[in-house]
Amino acid sequence: MSSLLAPRPSRRGGAAALALAALLAGCAGVPLHTPAPAPASSPTTTAPDAAGPGAPGAPLQRPRARWHPVDWSELPGWDGDRVLEAWSALSRSCERPGAGWAALCADVLLNAPADEAAARAWLQARLQPYRVESPEGGAEGLVTGYYEPLIEASRVPRAAFAVPLHRPPADLGARKPYWTRQQLDTLPAAAAGLRGREIAYVADPLDALVLQIQGSGRLRITEPDGRQRTVRLAFAGHNDQPYKSVGRWLIEQGALRADQASWPGIKAWARANPQRVQELLWSNPRVVFFREEPLPDPQLGPRGAQGVALTPGRSIAVDPQSIPYGTPVWLSSTEPLSAQALQRLVVAQDTGSAIVGAVRADFFWGWGEQAEQQAGRMKQPLRLWVLWPRGPQS
Incomplete structure (x- = not known):
């Protein structure tokens, strides 16, 4: 991530680095975790080992x-x-x-x-x-x-859990860009590509949005037989549409001031304006798709762009x-x-x-x-x- 303002496209199946505050406010970006770039090289104009144990040396x-x-x-x-x-x-x-x-x-x-x-x-x-x-x-x-969201979910749709999280549609590569968020919600031809690709269902559409902004997260899933287990959702692709900040949209609508457009502020606005939540979601045309991964060690964070697990409080x-x-x-x-x-x-x-x-x-x-x-x-x-x-x- 990063921020709720812009996607973070460089994480390898990992957490986000999100600047949630910026993500929502509109001047930074929320990271969406796409494949990592190649590791950067050492400093170029001076040899990396130029600074010896004595005087610091040159910049x-x-x-x-x-x-x-x-x-x-x-x-x-x-x-x-x-x-x-x-x-x-x-x-x-x-x-x-x-x-x-x-x-x-x-x-x-x-x-x-x-x-x-x-x-x-x-x-x-x-x-x-x-x-x-x-x-x-x-x-x-x-x-x-940024952080790794932990969200309650159900393996099958039920009254309180009706918002699906999807694997990439089979025809994702055949259409560039792919359908927008609004088209996927309203057009039968677009929705057909997501049928049967559901991983799990969450209760709050904003929880689904924050997973997409962060690019990954944890789901505490209730299985059909009632058992619960925690899994990780990792970034698996997106619809190739531009990322638009919902925080920036609220500011432009006059619904929130810039200093109110934090993630808690956005959620509070959504609770007070349920009739406009769909409009809020559609203001961001980008949709992220996931893959489910096991969580063998709950103490380890998702993989960052370097390809190693992140450590809370010690990774940036x-x-x-x-x-x-x-x-x-x-x-x-x-x-x-x-x-x-x-x-x-x-x-x-x-x-x-x-x-x-x-x-x-x-x-x-x-x-x-x-x-x-x-x-x-x-x-x-x-x-x-x-x-x-x-x-x-x-």
């Missing part, structure tokens, strides 16, 4: 960012984070190491630090911090939030033209609900169509109600520092 240039070497003392809150909690996220990225990371990743996977002090010492000995700036030198940016989505996948990042911002400092070690493992530019990130909150609340309101000032391998170690 490194990325296509959409400049990295300025700094001392560890510049990282706000560095001594206050439990950096060992990020080790599992770093280890998952090291299963798919990018350019410049092979040697260090072998050490990450074979030698887990014993405690906080050991983890911090390892990072400071082997990595060089760089302040992330725009090509023009700006160091201030924006962080939004970035612009891979600014920060390569798998890079440890020091993030400095504030929490959306409490305004407390949010300063911690995270790993760049995902991206989204709304996540563009140097100092831009989407923070993965996880799943469940609290994650939804945090992600839906997150639109905070941001500063970033990447941690990149030093030169050859002695």
